[in-house]
Amino acid sequence: MISLRTLFRFYRRHLRVQPLRELMAVVGVAAGVALLFAVQVANSSVTGAFEQVVHGVAGHATLEVAARSPEGFSQSIGEQIESTPGIKAAAPVLTQQVIVTGPKASKPLTLVGADERLTTLGGELISRFERYAEVSRRGLLVLTQPTAEALGVKRGNVVAIKIGERTERLALDAIVPDSQLGPLAESPLAATSLPVVQVLSRLPHRISRVLIEPSEGREAEVRRALDQRFGSTLNVRPVNAEVQLLSDAAKPEAQLTALFSAISLVVGIILAYNALLLASGERRAFIAYLVQLGTPDSSIIASLAFDALILGVLGSVLGLLAGDAISLLAYRAPPGYLTAAFPIGGQRIVSTETVLIALGAGLFAAFAAAALPAISLLRSNAIEPETERVVSLLRRPRFSESAVFGCGALLLCVAVVVSLLWTAATVVALVALAVGLVLCMPATVRFILKLARAASKRSGDPSVRLASGEMRTSPTRTVALLATGTIAVFLMVTISGAVADVQRAVRAGAEETGSNADLWIRPGGAENVYGTQPFAPTQTQHRLQQLPAVSSVLAYRESFLDLTDRRVWIIGIPPQAPNPIAESQLVKGSPSIAARHLREGGWAVISQTIATEHHVGLGEPFILPTPSGPASFRLAATISNYGWLPGTILLNADDYRRLWHTTSASQLAVTLEPGVPLAEGKLQVERALPAGSALGVQTTEERQQQVSTVLGSTLSRLDQTSAIVLIAAIATVIAMMISAVWQRRGRLDTLVSMGMSFVQLARLVFYESGCVLLAGCLIGVASGILGQYLIDSWLRHSTGSPIVFSPAWTLGLRTVLIAFAISIIAAVVAVLRTFGFRPKTAFSTE
């Protein structure tokens, strides 16, 4: 058996002979691993870190009783909950959305108020906060180190806290260092004592939830008892229910991430395969040498496997490092739409599982990429000199070639049909589509070669004829180039096209929902995109109505409400609102009838996904769990998700006020008197707000812009990553073309000897690379637009977004231009190469 030392020597030899090729293969695998790792980390971080926060706070608590309203429930109910038999320990908590401002910046945070009872639950996060916040019970604030650094505050400094419509001030008691919190240091959390939050939020004796640790073996009993007694007005559920709600909200993004990961792996294999192709001649010569020495097949296979192993390990390690950098630089910020409803920040959770998946994928990519050249080498007689294999266009395709094409075409058809008939399987179908495309490449190349041959026969341009000939001379390289271009463009067009469609839908929705007023007033800054933070509106409303420029001020009441498996957005629309339902978002029902019903009260408009899930038809009654108990509504119409993926429910704002027991508003919609310029009206409204008000005033256009920016960030990181894939593919294609020019230097020298000019030579390389890349781009654009259509349908189905399919032709045109640019680069390289023309490669006597 061949020794490890010998295998190392062989590899060292390859490294010495073809360092660039080895580097390119490693980079190819690394690119796939990096993309896979980065998207996995980004995806698992969102729910992983939140889960850690929940457990870090809840400790041994397994149940919670949570309010259905942001204004919480009475502390006396909390005491009743705590006295339920079977509870070992319980801790009340009040959480509020605030904006903390320091000298350097402002940050939206979730302010957690608790007392010493929370520490008895043994939550790790709480004990760390507790250790650094001995004096916090006196009413001071505790922040994490990254938050304090971002705000530019130190212990003892006073920070401004915007809560509701007011701005309060609080001294900073302690900063919990990074080392104590690990990845959770990035969580947007601040802590202080329960009474302080109650005072700050003007919610005296109110709490948001009670965390419960049942006595051993009595969890079910406790839950039943709590459910019976409090279940009608409060949510009694496992403590990690919010993690499930977050997972549900992030599901479409998570599934697209999975799709992206799988296609990244395909890209990695193709890139590595391309690199390995560059030196197949050299490898062949080395194997011939081994065969001549009498080396057994098993040792040759061991040598090839060892090469693949080294390639896989190096590529994976490099990929992990690059992926880590990508996830740090590009994926740090969580999706904007999720931060509005869950306390998640830029924390990164890198689990062992994620690392192992990336490593495994890297090794798989390396072995898969090395397998084809290795099989070809082992099947042929390596001792015979390698002759250039020219594709014969006359012979019928071999059975194996037809079978590969058949499998690819079948996979393509099945992927499309499955995706159309069973929308939920779209993600898997798209991976199958990508694999199918790759399998169809050899036959496609054959077809392209036939076309090129037919065209060249009619052309008097020697460059055209030579380009056609060169493509036939190196069919494997042509297939690899075509596959690289196709898959990169496919991914780019599919993802970017779908992202653009989602963003367009969000913009359209924002435009329509914002058209009910000229100005919008609400707390919470830019992140409060769903307008779910309550504030006391009466004084402000009264002041504004006195302004001569103002025609009307309507109070919108909005919040998130947890149904069993989804956190829905509740919008209480004032009956006076001119257009209570955005028509573009309407799925079923008449807008005028639905608007009339909403104004009447007792009716609701709900997202189609929720209506379908609960089997509710138009006009039929359904029960909504509200803070005052189950309330019956009738379905007036169904709508899209209104920009909140888990779904939205529109109510009459008066119904909301009654059922939520609140006089608070979450937004004020101001309509100006006719003829009042918008800027002047805005100025008047801003001046009318009390000094130190935490409320912000936005014009409809500014609001639309904000909604568009925050909600549009959905999927946008995948958009950025697909651009990285395209760049990696471009780099590979350029490297391959440069290498191809180098490998055929003998032929090029012959042509120059015979009188071929630099212009003719440049044209030859341009036609050759242009033909392959253009074909790759066109196939990529066509399949990408198909992929975009399928993803749009899936997103429409799974999220209820009114996404309108708009083919990404502009993007397609851009990729074609990129192909054109690459071809020019290759041509320039060829000309530069022949500037250093050495005729000896054509002549052979010396």
Added chain:
Amino acid sequence: MLELRSARKYYSTDAGDIRAVDDISLTVHPGELVALFGPSGSGKTTLLLLAAGLLRPDLGEVRFENRDLGSLTKAEVLEYRRTKLGFIFQNFNLMPGMDAEENVALPLLLRSIDHREASKRALRALEDVGLLARAGHPPAKLSGGEQQRVSIARALVGEPKLILADEPTGNLDTETGDAVLELLSSLPRERDAAMILVTHDARVARYADRVLAMRDGTLVSYNHEAAEIGR
């Protein structure tokens, strides 16, 4: 026709200058076949490259039809190679993705001759070398001798005034080599063209009008010993 006047070409290396062509004067006339022998490194290829205008002499002149190649512009040198020269290589250097006819037509297409006319002339050239029936075959489907004959047809199709043949029999067996030499030796007189044939093959002496030998960059008188050295 082709005249080298005290031509000199040295290559600089770390070990010092290599005198590839050292003060060589030579005239080759139309219809003449000049065989050039010499061991490896004697400067034969450099002499061919000088004649082809692919290299410029450090000193002296290379003149073709009384024009100094050193005084020509790049475009004129390109034109010279396209219209006046024909090349025959040891490795044939046929384009593998093109069939025999296309390979032969290539020099004409490089000169922007209409492709239909180029095709006609290519077929005629293939007929001249006895390969008309193989016109549609790619090089990989041709034997070594056939490939060299295609290569000869390609060199002749442009009706060159000077044919530069570099070891044309180097990759052929004896019988095929003889056939190729028979064909080559008839060309200069039939076409009123000059030919410089660089070789190690002693049989070539039988076919040549003039036999020269090179050693260390200089021309020496040919004898059988020189041929043996070359071999």
